[in-house]
Amino acid sequence: MHTGVLVIVAAIFTIVVAILGRLIQNSLLVGKKPPIFEDVPFIGGLLKFLKGPWGLISEGYSRYGEVFTVPVATQRITFLIGPDVAPHFFKASDDEMSQTEVYKFNVPTFGPGVVYDVEQKIRTEQFRFFTEALKKDRLKKYVPQFVMEAEAYFSKWEETGVVDFAEEFSKLVTLTAARTLLGREVREQMFEKVSSLLHDLDEGMIPISTIAPYLPIPAHRKRDRARKELRDIFAKVVRERRASGAKEEDVLQQFIDAKYQNVYGGRHTTDEEICGLLIASLFAGQHTSSITTAWTGLYMTENKAISWDKAVKEQQDMIKAHGSEISYDVLQELDVLHRCVTEALRMHPPLIMVLRYAKTPFSVTTRSGKEYHIPQGDVVAASPNFAHTLPYVFADPLKYDPDRFAPPREEDKKTPFGFVGFGGGRHGCIGSNFAYLQIKTIWSVLMRNFEFELLDPVPEPEYNAMVIGPKPCRVRYTRRKLQVA
Template identity: 70%
Template sequence: MADLAAELSALVANYSTAQLALASGAVLFLALMVGRLLFNNLPGKRPPVFEGIPYIGGLIKFAKGPWNLLEEGYAKHGEVFTVPVAHKRVTFLIGPEVAPHFFKAGDDEMSQSEVYDFNVPTFGKGVVFDVDQKIRTEQFRMFTEALTKNRLKSYVPHFNKEAEEYFAKWGDTGVIDFKDEFCKLVTLTAARTLLGREVREHLFEQVADLLHGLDEGMVPLSVFFPYAPIPAHWKRDRCRKQLSEIFAKVIRQRRASNTREEDVLQQFCDAKYQNVLGGRALTEEEITGLLIAVLFAGQHTSSITTSWTGIFMAANKDKAWNPAVEEQKAIIAKHGTTLSFEALSDMEVLHRNITEALRMHPPLLLVMRYAKKPFEVTTSDGKSYVIPKGDVVAASPNFAHMLPHIFKNPKQYDPDRFAPPREEQNRNYAFIGFGAGRHACIGQNFAYLQIKSIWSVLLRNFEFELLDPVPGADYESMVIGPKPCRVRYTRRKLL
């Protein structure tokens, strides 16, 4: 025994301090790995953990792309699973059975601020995700009041004017990319109806460049480190400062003028808080932040949905394009050639075409909340899980819309799925292209009118032919749009 002890002492002595440290570290790491695996598989009511390699598996899965993560996680665990990512846990709820609490709960239970506060450098201080729930609710009320039926009616002529003037510049035939064209047009429309006549008529190019700089400042790194010292963020901050200076001048002139405009800017200039902040009016910086927030919420989503609508209608002439053209003829016979609010509201075929494009390709792959309180969900096969306080909870409109037990043949473009008697969207939380519940998009009626205006002008004046196959979705982007697709247009008159 003494000899064995002596041999062990000699062996240890032969190792350097560094080697001992390395060996100890390896043992510790192995212990942590085993502990993590055991913890992930402890029995209980928490959702199953989808991680793979302990500590780094979640990061690797997100790096491969959220869509791959969703496919693999759903195939392995079903409607509810948790992915640890760095120091956070992201729990996914997939499908209408497990969605109710996500969409119905108030901010005191399922909060947006903790997961969307990376927008604060872009939107600015004192608005949306930089304020408490009561103030944010008041600010959303102000925007909702800018979208009443009468106000929407007043925006329709601006939608039509911008579309007609834009497409009048096209030739008799040519090749375009829908995404590029509609991004430009929707920016023009938004400038007139949201940012105001002054910006559209006198400051558009300058403001559009600055907004583009803000847009470029929203990169994947921004979600986790919005203040990281990188060139994209430096440019974002410069553009945000210049936009603030421009809008401050416009707002002061608007408030000093006796002229009233029909736009969202006017609504914000006139608005006052009701139950907070002493009932004061919005400051110039708050108005600027709200305008930017509204623009970011709607510009990309509208232009992308307009693009997908065109791509699918052009690829499905008998099912979508031809019925939409026939509907335009009927609308003209009933309402005349003017694209009024009432005429756009009567376009049920075009409405379904747009909705089906949005079902297949919602612009936002993930919508998220922060669980301030634990809650329980029950899956379609009766399994119950408790999602703990502190989890980031995510739903995916894109993935949920592709579940075959919710939408029949989900990969097939079929606008009639929304028509009687099928009405597949009527199941609670089945269609979530505009969100649902408490946080449903308050601008969806604005978006439908905008997109219908654009496509009504096009249906009455052009034919389209896809020169490439229907493109896939670009999941590398922050907002999910179509990959490039060449489209040939030919000018013609409907009547």
């Protein structure tokens, strides 16, 4: 037999043996490790993943239930779907379930020395800076800035017109973020420049970035130039504030004043760290807040009787009791609007997957009592979007029903980790209160000044995006002044 033929036969034999071995391995893992969702050995998982996570999760859950593993290239991704298998994911320490390995692709965007580019004890202190910047006394001072930006933005609308909520709120939330996070100087003197650079930074976060964040492609080169320019701009603002002794009511000021306690000898934050922390806080909240603001309005407008009318009545009651002021305390009393925001977030969390890296093995038990062992080294994924559609967690989960969060139902409290729109456990969203206040401010201003009508059906989610928002939808607005009965 010719050498070439022997090589071909050997190659075919090797491939067949490998495929048979993979199939046998997958079947033997059932009952020990999670079932393998792959179909075509070696490449099936990657092909499914490239088609989009929503279809993958839906098919995997329908076949295998709450726990299954998808091999993607050289990595195993194990999905834990639903509250019964989620506790370890949300409660485990960083020594057990780490964020660093799965989110390190953010380092070129956020910059060196912050968040996922530092060891855990340093990151813990940096998260403390975020927490202190978003305490109640700070939030109270941000609300007037939310109101000012919202009123100024909507004052430019005509008497009637057609808008797309997602597009409008993306612009407005960028303005409020510039004012409350990045600083007055940025908002008033260099907003267009900074906004353009942030756009370039955002455009540099594409699907390939999660796998190869340093790949020398145009989007990444543009991202890196934008990051450098932003660092220089923020450093200049910080220097001028420090030189003048001026203090502002914004998150930037909190980062300038921040000091480490247990690392770096208790020093202040550096200019490079301040820039990175600002970008990280912006990326953590800007898209998610604008998207949830849009979904809130779309569903309230479509469901006048069960949400819009009640929320408008609530605004009338607030005006009667407190006058026209929209303050922190007024926003805290808006329970109807709060439930509308929460229901929009339940139906459409902006992040389809949240990830951890299993640094130690652990076990989970499904709702039916089946136990699976998750090995060290797996990437572990939870899906708030899919978990919120489980009928044993939320009644009639595909139905828009804000009152599911009202007493005595309170469906979000009946099952631990049933509602994970803002994550949960050790890594629950630090900015959730900030986000609620921002969204409720925007809708308070709108409900007091406009009526809305959907010209298209409530749109489908854009599952192909990195952060999942609504597809375009036309909404007609008509200006009016809310009257108190």
